[in-house]
Amino acid sequence: MSMIEYDSPASFRGQLQRGRGAAVHRASTVPGAADAVYECVITDTRWDRQFDQRDSYLAGLIARLDLPLAPIQQHLLTYDGEDAEPVELALQVLALLLMVGRLDAAAVLRGYAIDGPHWSMALEAIGDSGAMKLPAVWDGLADDIIANRDDAQLAQAIWCDTEPWTTFAQSQPRVRRIVDELKASRSPGPARRDTRPEIVAIDNEDLIGLVAAGGSGRRRALEELGRRGDRIVFDFAEDPGLRNAAGWLPGVQQALHHLGPDALPRARTWIGSGDDTLVAFGECVVAEVGDRGDAPVLLAALHRTVAAGEWCAAEVPARGLGRLGIREAASELVAAWEGTVHSLAREAFLDGLRGCAPHEAEAVVVEGLDDCEPMVQQRACEAAPDTAAVRSRLRELTADPLAPEVHEAANTKLQVLALSPGASHLRSTT
Known part of the structure; x- marks a missing residue:
C-alpha cells in the first residue's frame, strides 16, 4: 500500500490526492492547483495501485485546466530508475489526453515509446487507451520501435495477445517471429474446466x-x-x-x-470472541443478513475500521448499515467518504450513506459524478438529484471519452429524469 503522506481531506491537495470529485469542483479557483495536479501525476498518490484508478481523473483535470505538459515530459526525461512504476501513471495520463484532443501529448508519448528506458510501458498505455487510432501516435511507430530494439529486448517486452503487439505482428516480420516463438514455447497448462x-x-x-x-x-x-x-x-x-x-x-x-x-446465531457469538478472524466472519454475516438489533455492532465496527484506516474492512459495516437504514451512521460514513485514501472504498461508503440518510447523501452523490472511480460515478448517476447542473453533468458523461464505463448509467438516469413528473420544473441549484 502507498506510503504517501496525505494532506487533510478538507484541503484541495488532500482531495486531489484521494481522487475526489470535490477537487474537480475546486480546481479552477484554487491557487497552485496546477502544481498539485502535476505532483499527483508524477508521484502517484494511489493507496492501492492495483485497484484504485487515477489516469482518466487526472487527464480530465489537465484538459479542463488546459495545463501544459512540460512538467510531465521533464519527469519522463529525467527519471532513469530501473523500476517502471514511477512513470506508469504519467504515461497512462498522456495516452488518455490524446482521446480528448490534446494532440501535444502525442510527441511526448511517442518519443518515450521510441527512446524511453521503460518504452514497453508506453506501448502498453497506447494499446490500452485507444491511442492506436490516432495517426500522430501510430504512423510509423512500429518501424521506429523495431529499429531501436534487438530481438532479446523485443522478446522481453512482447505480450503475445495484447496490443499493440498483435497489430505490430501483422506488418513486422521480426515481431511475428518472436510472437510465434513465444507461443510455441508456452507449456500448455491443464485445460481450465x-x-x-x-x-x-x-x-x-x-x-x-x-x-x-x-x-x-x-x-x-x-x-x-x-x-x-x-x-x-x-x-x-x-x-x-x-x-x-x-x-x-x-x-x-x-x-x-x-x-x-442460519449463520446469525453463531456469528453473533463470534463478534465477542476476541478472535480477530471470527470477529471479521461475524461482522460479515450480520452486515449481510442481520437486523436492526445488530446496529451497535456494525456502528462500532465502522468506527474502529475508519479510525484505524482499515478501508477495505470498513466497507463491510458501511454496506450493512446502509442495508438496515441506520440513521446514526450518517456522520461516520460522510467522514469515511471524505477521508479514505482507498478511492475504491468510496463505492461502499456511498451505498451505505444512501441507505442511511438519502437526503444527506445528495451532496456526496453530486460530488461522486466527478469521482476518479467509474463505479462511484455509476452509483452517483443512479441516485443523482434532479437539478439543472446535474442534468448538464449527466449529458457530459454520456459521451465523455474518459468515462466509457459511465455512459450507460448516465444515459439511463437522463431517461428516468425525462419521465419524472417534475421534469419541467427543475431546481436551479444542486
Missing part, C-alpha cells in the same frame, strides 16, 4: 475430508458445504489450525453467505 459439477457429485463426508486435508480443493469444498446448508462450516470457521498464514480461511465467507440467516 468448471469444477462445480465434480463438487456437486461429492457427498458431504468426502467434502469434509477435503476441507480437513487442505490443498486446492478446500475452498470449493467449504463453499459447497455452505451451499448445502451444512452447519459444520461453523466448526471449520472456529478452527485456527485450518487458517492460512494471514489468519484467514478462504471459502468460509462464501459458505456463510450461502447459509444466510
Whole structure:
C-alpha cells in the first residue's frame, strides 16, 4: 500500500490526492492547483495501485485546466530508475489526453515509446487507451520501435495477445517471429474446466475430508458445504489450525453467505470472541443478513475500521448499515467518504450513506459524478438529484471519452429524469 503522506481531506491537495470529485469542483479557483495536479501525476498518490484508478481523473483535470505538459515530459526525461512504476501513471495520463484532443501529448508519448528506458510501458498505455487510432501516435511507430530494439529486448517486452503487439505482428516480420516463438514455447497448462459439477457429485463426508486435508480443493469444498446448508462450516470457521498464514480461511465467507440467516446465531457469538478472524466472519454475516438489533455492532465496527484506516474492512459495516437504514451512521460514513485514501472504498461508503440518510447523501452523490472511480460515478448517476447542473453533468458523461464505463448509467438516469413528473420544473441549484 502507498506510503504517501496525505494532506487533510478538507484541503484541495488532500482531495486531489484521494481522487475526489470535490477537487474537480475546486480546481479552477484554487491557487497552485496546477502544481498539485502535476505532483499527483508524477508521484502517484494511489493507496492501492492495483485497484484504485487515477489516469482518466487526472487527464480530465489537465484538459479542463488546459495545463501544459512540460512538467510531465521533464519527469519522463529525467527519471532513469530501473523500476517502471514511477512513470506508469504519467504515461497512462498522456495516452488518455490524446482521446480528448490534446494532440501535444502525442510527441511526448511517442518519443518515450521510441527512446524511453521503460518504452514497453508506453506501448502498453497506447494499446490500452485507444491511442492506436490516432495517426500522430501510430504512423510509423512500429518501424521506429523495431529499429531501436534487438530481438532479446523485443522478446522481453512482447505480450503475445495484447496490443499493440498483435497489430505490430501483422506488418513486422521480426515481431511475428518472436510472437510465434513465444507461443510455441508456452507449456500448455491443464485445460481450465468448471469444477462445480465434480463438487456437486461429492457427498458431504468426502467434502469434509477435503476441507480437513487442505490443498486446492478446500475452498470449493467449504463453499459447497455452505451451499448445502451444512452447519459444520461453523466448526471449520472456529478452527485456527485450518487458517492460512494471514489468519484467514478462504471459502468460509462464501459458505456463510450461502447459509444466510442460519449463520446469525453463531456469528453473533463470534463478534465477542476476541478472535480477530471470527470477529471479521461475524461482522460479515450480520452486515449481510442481520437486523436492526445488530446496529451497535456494525456502528462500532465502522468506527474502529475508519479510525484505524482499515478501508477495505470498513466497507463491510458501511454496506450493512446502509442495508438496515441506520440513521446514526450518517456522520461516520460522510467522514469515511471524505477521508479514505482507498478511492475504491468510496463505492461502499456511498451505498451505505444512501441507505442511511438519502437526503444527506445528495451532496456526496453530486460530488461522486466527478469521482476518479467509474463505479462511484455509476452509483452517483443512479441516485443523482434532479437539478439543472446535474442534468448538464449527466449529458457530459454520456459521451465523455474518459468515462466509457459511465455512459450507460448516465444515459439511463437522463431517461428516468425525462419521465419524472417534475421534469419541467427543475431546481436551479444542486
